Amino acid sequence: MKAELIKKEGNKVTLKITVDNNKFEAAVTKSYNKNKGKYNIPGFRKGKAPKVVIETQYGKGIFYNDAIEILFPEVYPNAIKELNIDPIDRPDLDVEEISQDNGLVMVVNVEVKPEFELGAYKGIEVAKVDNNVTETEVEVSLDEMLNKNARLVSVEDKALENGNTAIIDFEGFESGVAFEGGKGENHNLVIGSNTFIPGFEEQLIGKKAGEEIEVNVTFPAEYHAENLAGKPVVFNVKVNDVKVKELPELDDEFAKDASEFDTLAELRADVRAKLEEEAKNSSEAQMRNVIVEKVAANTEVEAPESMIQQQIDNMLMELNYQLQYQGLNLQQLLEMTGRDIAELREERKADAAKLVKSSLVLEAIADAEKIDSSDEDFSAELEKMSSMYNMEVEKLKASLRESDIEDIKNQIKIRKTIDLLVENAIIA
Structure with a gap:
């Protein structure tokens, strides 16, 4: 050849x-x-x-x-x-x-990737970012733990309020005809959670166990089921039970039951330590991002359109993964918001171009500084990934495609490049 x-x-x-x-x-x-x-x-x-x-x-x-x-x-x-x-x-x-x-x-x-002259990337001046943990944040975390360990308790003759849980049977009718997916039995509905059609939950407030009610609502115009979008419907609802959240006492007994600690003081100290670690990591991430943005701004290079479009593809793929955790997908989001894919892509174009430019500059710095990922770096990364996914290192390694391996090595190289920028930055 x-x-x-x-x-x-x-x-x-x-x-x-x-x-x-x-x-x-x-x-x-x-x-x-x-x-x-x-x-x-x-x-x-x-x-x-x-x-x-x-x-x-x-x-x-x-x-x-x-x-x-x-x-x-x-x-x-x-x-x-x-x-x-x-x-x-x-x-x-x-x-x-x-x-x-x-x-x-x-x-x-x-x-091909554009050729360009690197601007200044050492001695970048940035302000130190400090995310201090307040006592209020500690209390909020403890409250979250209390809520996770709360019990739902049935209360007789209790009128539903916001925050209560209603156990309901329901069936929906459109123009007097029951519609598919509109029926449920012994469904747990937290009043105020806004998980049902707008206006549904509010009409249950004040009702007690054993009561029946007709709930009149209108489906949103952008509802994913076209046959119901914008249609007024009636739900026949029966309240089977009313439950309230019963929180445990925030004391030493709670600490013993909900954690590995014997006292509330130890639990509180652990919560603060974890929040401080998160705050430190967040501060470092913010500072690293600022340095990369300033370094990229010092270099004149135009992000190629094809790379921008590939980055948008990646962003929308990530968005679709996030939506799937909520029981949705990208197409449903578009239908609900009344937008098309072209608009969504255009909305993300500026951010994608910024990411592509930063990536090009960081790669150029890595080449200039002869930064690469060693076999030791790769092995250490696999160890971290195996711990994260609770998977044996060899099994994880065997599951990786060649493109996955190259991607991991490139991520290591870029991370080491940003480390170099931070080490050479002037942090005031």
């Missing part, structure tokens, strides 16, 4: 890749062996016709396209490595020549 750089204009590169005829013919033979079963040739059993016979009937180049698809994933990575170019998008391939003398000659057009 021979690779040659033909032209470079901005971020657009044209290269020529030449594969000798013997190698190309070997790929053609592979294509023939893979595809010969598709051809019915008179006088031959299916899949038994010689290559030359199929080529005579269907044309000499019948196997060429598939042969190129076999060869290209092998020769292209070698070509870009040899020419030291860093593609950021899919290559556009044209076949210039196929001949016995010159073999397969391909011309490839591809967009």
Whole structure:
């Protein structure tokens, strides 16, 4: 294989890749062996016709396209490595020549990462970020622990209030006809949680166990079920039980029951220590982000559109994962908010461009400072990941794809690069 750089204009590169005829013919033979079963040739059993016979009937180049698809994933990575170019998008391939003398000659057009001069990245001045933990925050955390350990207790002759839990049977009707998904029995509904249609929970306030009520509500116009969107409906509701939250006493007994500590004082000290650790990590993350933003601002480079679009893809994928934890997906979010995917992508474009620019600058600094991820770094990262996922290191390593490994190594390299920026920053 021979690779040659033909032209470079901005971020657009044209290269020529030449594969000798013997190698190309070997790929053609592979294509023939893979595809010969598709051809019915008179006088031959299916899949038994010689290559030359199929080529005579269907044309000499019948196997060429598939042969190129076999060869290209092998020769292209070698070509870009040899020419030291860093593609950021899919290559556009044209076949210039196929001949016995010159073999397969391909011309490839591809967009690469932009070249630029780094601005100042050492001696960056930043203000120290301190996130101090207040006594109120400690009390809030303890209150959360109390609520997690609370019991729901039935209360006779109790009128429902905000915060109470109603155990209800319900069935919904639209124009007098029961609709799908509108029925439930012994459903736990926290009044004020806004988990039901707007206006539903408020109409239960003041009701007691054993009472029945007609609840009149209107589905939101952007409701995901089109047959109900914007429609007025009636729910027949029966309150089976009213429960209130009973909190434990915040004392030594609670500390023993809810933690590994024997006293409330020890529990309180542990809560504060954990909050302070979180505050410290948050302060460091904020400061690192500020340094990266200032360093990126010192360098003039335009984020390529293809990289911006890839970053938006990643952002929307992450958003979809987050929505799935709430029982939704991206399409439902769009329907509920009355937007389309193009608007959502445009909303995120500025942030995506900012992230891409920061990434380009950090990679350039890593190259300039010869920062890389060692085998020791990678092993240490796997140890942390295995602990996080409660998985044996070897099993975790075996589950990783080559792209996953490269991604982890790149994350390590970028993290070490930011460490260098922090070490060389002036923090006032």
